[in-house]
Amino acid sequence: VYHLAGQASVGASWDRPGDTFEVNTVGTVNVLDAARRLASPPRILVVSSAEVYGHVQPDQLPITESMPLRPASPYAGSKAAAEVAVRQAAVGYDLGVVVARPFNHIGPGQAPSFVVSALAKRIVEAQRSGAAAIEMGNPSPRRDLTDVRDVVRAYRLLVERGANGEAYNVCTGVDVRIGDLAARLIELAGGGLELVTGAIEMRAVDIPVLRGDPARLEAATGWRPAIALDETLAAVLDYWRDQLG
Numbered sequence: 001v002y003h004l005a006g007q008a009s010v011g012a013s014w015d016r017p018g019d020t021f022e023v024n025t026v027g028t029v030n031v032l033d034a035a036r037r038l039a040s041p042p043r044i045l046v047v048s049s050a051e052v053y054g055h056v057q058p059d060q061l062p063i064t065e066s067m068p069l070r071p072a073s074p075y076a077g078s079k080a081a082a083e084v085a086v087r088q089a090a091v092g093y094d095l096g097v098v099v100a101r102p103f104n105h106i107g108p109g110q111a112p113s114f115v116v117s118a119l120a121k122r123i124v125e126a127q128r129s130g131a132a133a134i135e136m137g138n139p140s141p142r143r144d145l146t147d148v149r150d151v152v153r154a155y156r157l158l159v160e161r162g163a164n165g166e167a168y169n170v171c172t173g174v175d176v177r178i179g180d181l182a183a184r185l186i187e188l189a190g191g192g193l194e195l196v197t198g199a200i201e202m203r204a205v206d207i208p209v210l211r212g213d214p215a216r217l218e219a220a221t222g223w224r225p226a227i228a229l230d231e232t233l234a235a236v237l238d239y240w241r242d243q244l245g
Helices: 010-015 017-036 074-092 115-129 148-161 178-188 215-221 229-244
Strands: 044-047 097-102 104-106 133-136 142-147 167-170 175-177 194-197
Touching (some): 017 044, 017 074, 044 074, 097 148, 115 229, 142 148, 148 167, 148 215, 178 194
Parallel strands (some): 104 142, 133 194
Antiparallel strands (some): 142 175
16 A cells, blocks of 8 residues: 555645644554554555654754654644554554655646646746746755656655665755756746746745755665656656646
8 A cells, every 4th residue: 555645735734734634644544544454454655754854954964764853834743643653553553564754756747836846837837928037935945856756666665675664765865945946947948037036925934954865765675766857847847838738
């Protein structure tokens, strides 16, 4: 069982914390409970999030799985609580369950509520309408970004080779500034657009830097990211060109 169901927006979690915990935490408890009641319980991958680490100091980077969990948003809190349920199920019910902590993943098909997809969509719309600029929120956060197709490979390998009850970062080990990502998207789209920052409301809590250490995942599965960032960004732009006609 690959358990990815959930309320996946950090921003929305501030407006709907109760719903976020109900879906992400109680939903995970229900999946684990249903699995352990089967005559032959399946192996389960529960997808958490790197947001569970919260604010990390620069001297603590890259983030390893041994870092204390300090969730800074309702979304992150709901994922950290779900991880507690996973560990209880692994120990108490002897369930074969593994946790993935993906850092930011991006790719074609992602909803425009996520930053890279949102920026790509605005760029394509601006080019179609003849606008001279696009808007974005805080350009300063740095994120460790993995193509979703590489993330899927990591999930499959973790189901096959991950240790029961263990958590694994899914990341590249490289962080990129969001403002630089926006500029690169504009360049890949052909340029000619001004980037206006601070024009869109920012999150209540923006974690400055998230950069993970994928060593545990690599050691357990042999996984390495295979798709370059520019290839991913170009694919996201192409996706929105197709969607917007």
